Amino acid sequence: MIDTTPTTPAVWFITGAARGLGIELATAALEAGHRVVGTARDAGRVTAALGEHDDLLALSLDITDAAAAPSAVDAAVERFGRIDTLVNNAGNFYAGYFEEISDAQFRAQMETNFFGPLNVTRAVLPVMRAQRSGRVVTVTSTAGIIGGEFVAAYAASKFALEGWMESLRFDLAPYNISTTIVEPGFFRTELLVEGASSIWPELSLDDYADRTEQTIAAWKAMNGQQGGDPAKLGRALVQLMALDEPPQRWIAGADAVAAVERKARDLLVQADAHRELSSHLDHDDDPAAPERLTHQETRA
Template identity: 75%
Template sequence: MSNVWFITGAARGMGIDLAMAALNAGHRVVGTARDADKVTAALGEHKNLLALSLDITDAAAAVTAAQAAVERFGSIDVLVNNAGNFYAGYFEEISDRQMRLQMETNFFGPLNVTRAILPQMRQQRSGHIFTITSAAGLIGQEFCAAYAASKFALEGWMESLSFDVEPFGIRTTIVEPGFFRTELLVEGASSIWPELSIADYAERTSKTIAAWKSMNGLQGGDPAKLGSALITLASLETPPLRFVAGVDIVAGAEEKAQLLLAQVDAHRELSSNMAIAND
């Protein structure tokens, strides 16, 4: 069965592999990026591809793109909120401007696109929303205060959204990738370093930036395999609400779950003794 996939950030990184997986599976794809020509350059000319220019921080542009998708293909069956970037740094060195830009792209961007597409899915009484979060959406990490905040926000939104849209036959899946070989760590492409400088952080910042840069191109995850996995998940009668992607995040998620249980148990009596005493 051929479905219509609407994929943001389809001109580079993981988005290319996600779009190619959908096209190779016989689906029709609406691939968006800030510049539609870059989508075509990355994916090639294809009768089942509609390349659209879309800045996901522009709510009106998201509505226009959704309308163009329906006009071309008649429906939107699968949405993949993939576009995003990475403002890296220690919290005090990330400016207020950078923190807000991080949230605008990584959090409010997917909200804009989803809000534009949900009316079509409700009308169809069907649809599947994938939102790519991150291991950093489940596990806080050093040098990731802004990025983790945006991804944790996505997690809470998606968990709650599932209850809102389930009565309309719309399914949701949070995708939490570990380290995949994408352009996320490419300076100027997806990674933005802190614009403030504080002496107490200077040495750690310098060493951490160098370490992040050294990991680019060496990540263990294959984005093509993640693309194939999403095709599989979309075909399931009951897809998961959460999908951890990569052996590194599988181990990390298990460790986080055990840590949460241990933290609950550590002060169980104190936590459980909060009820108002009977008069």
């Protein structure tokens, strides 16, 4: 039965809680006195990472299995009575140049990074709507707002999450459910660990061979050297979720802030580059066109 009475401590539902940021976030939530439902493909790995706690429920959940998510949510509600904060954290990284990433790999990337969070959120929202409260947090990446070399599939999945979350907030606002996008920069997690979260391209084309070899070597060398501390990120996110109004977007890491600022400047330059051409595309017989053009030109 869903408990519709707000309580302290809050109940957090965290996917990907067996490694990386998921471990640190679950630890921070537990240390703050909250209750945590931690999921991974193998619940045993959650318990191994976090230990046994009265306030921890470890669950096995494959986020790509839409039928499994409601069962996990039911188990969470049965144990703790409600879900206050959902964190869509689980994900992986299919790296490679677009032509070398197979169709199966690209679809697998979208299934995990995009449709996985949709599956879990779709299962959690009825609980939050019944409560008339809740917070949906989705971890994207700076690759969700800035495209780059060797990340075509990964960036596509994260860009998709950004569009979904920006729109979802309008759907949920009437029910006192907030949404927060988290855009981390480079943090010392397991994202670049080969075989754990990073998957290299299945295909090989001569034109890309040298670049692929060099880029994979560079990514491997970067693992364990990232500047961001995931423990600090986890504690900071718990603090943000304690605010009366959590941010709609949180850019996490000094490198991420600098990158997003560059992107914002680039967008402004691109918007202005062909302003005259862009501003004169209305039908000539549109009676409102002159008024709109005058307003646009005044702002310019």
